């Protein structure tokens with residue numbers, strides 16, 4: 001009787017152990033967590049199942065150089081953009097994900113909401129411009145113009161908030177520590193893993209790279 005009970009105990013312990021292990025595996029098999037251990041500005045924490053904020057242009061350069069969305073017009077609002085990358089090994093559904101600037105967060109009305117059936121392939125980027133009519137290949141990324149209103153990332157300081165389809169905040173990006181009117185983007189360098197740095201210092205002469213790595217190559 002005692003032996004039977006002991007055997008039962010061992011078997012059920014084994015079962016629980018196997019459940020635990022398989023659960024751990026299923027949690028990690030489809031994601032590549034990003035460890036941003038070298039962040040110097042502490043402006044962002046992006047460790048979210050391989051959905052990485054990689055570049056932010058809150059201050060488009062003046063003149064035609066600043067036409068980031070490629071529509072032939074430099075516009076301080078329309079040419080702003082944010083770039084995200086699916087760095088995981090599986091497709092990633094971002095339908096219903098929302099972007100807010102500080103003003104819009106206060107009223108809970110997103111500047112942009114990704115439409116249904118927005119699915120990022122492994123390694124694919126998605127770029128959201130403030131507005132206009134984006135024109136270009138952008139490294140084969142998904143490209144949107146902000147759906148609600150322009151991104152409205154104030155050069156003097158702002159906070160970008162990203163929420164998922166359940167309206168849970170998944171991360172924020174604080175522009176304020178980087179508010180030095182750079183006339184170029186801030187990008188992670190190295191792409192995906194590095195700290196945010198001004199684009200020109202990551203790739204000389206290139207001021208931004210919507211949809212591509214800093215050197216213009218595809219993700």
Ligand SMILES: [Ca+2]
Nearest residue numbers: 058153154155
């Ligand atoms: Ca701006």
Ligand SMILES: [Ca+2]
Nearest residue numbers: 067071073074
């Ligand atoms: Ca433009």
Ligand SMILES: [Ca+2]
Nearest residue numbers: 101152153154
């Ligand atoms: Ca704003």
Ligand SMILES: [Ca+2]
Nearest residue numbers: 055209210212
């Ligand atoms: Ca880029």
